[in-house]
Amino acid sequence: MSFGLLACLVLGLTQLAHAQSPGHGYHYPRAGYQVHAIPAQRHVIVAPGGSRYFYSRGIWYAPRGPNFVVVHAPIGLYVPVLPPFYTSIWFGPTRYYVADDTYYVWRDSAHAYQVVDPPEQTSGSSASVNNDVFMYPKNGQSSDQQAKDRYECHSWARDETQFDPTQPGGGVADDQNASKRSDYRRAMSACLDARGYSVK
Structure with missing residues (x-):
């Protein structure tokens, strides 16, 4: 096997390394991982500036030339459904849904889940976890x-x-x-x- 082919295989295996969602055993591809095609079951999410993202089972994709790249969930965007595996966390009066280190909050006004920043830990505040x-x-x-x-x-x-x-x-x-x-x-x-x- 040539050195070039070996290097390509190593790079491919490195990109295929998956991040595990704590406690669920479900694996997500790391941000930056590129694919030629995205799942057929997906939602097209359009940002206010017109940028398009594709959301499927908790994974976010963005167009990259002829391919697609896995990206971090853009803060502020809405999705109609949660990922199939998540943990819900109560922080004060607010319930957060967490999957792949992404936090979602239900918004009645939009009838959808919004990607939000993680809650800030302040003095006297606490969070409780509910295993769904x-x-x-x-x-x-x-x-x-x-x-x-x-x-x-x-x-x-x-x-x-x-x-x-x-x-x-x-x-x-x-x-x-x-x-x-x-x-x-x-x-x-x-x-x-x-x-x-x-x-x-």
Whole structure:
């Protein structure tokens, strides 16, 4: 094998190194990694200045000549669905959704999730982590269908258990939090399982 070919292989393997999202075992390509084609299931996001980005399962792409390059999520842009794997963090009254070191916040006015800066740690402030229900689409459901199913199952589980994980403390008394959270997770899992998902 020639030195040039070996160098190309090493460079390719280096670019293929993936960053792991803590706790989920899901891997994202590093910023700067180039691809010839992007996934068919994607969303086109247009920035205020006209720049186009492509968003697919938590990965952001930007055009680069005839190819596409993975980029950091642009602050301020909106996406219609969250990545399939994320961690939710309460920081004060605000719930953040974190995937691949990118922070998203739900905006009712836009009915979408906005990419935001990480919350600043100040004296007396604290963050709490909520491990969400993770689901795998056994029937090849699209990202949009997954988001729809997750939301509808969340709404059903919330109504059934009177526990809402999008609210501080679940919206229940402190002495009910643990039991209600467990009830909510069982209801959510049952709903998603019935719709063709493997739930963890």
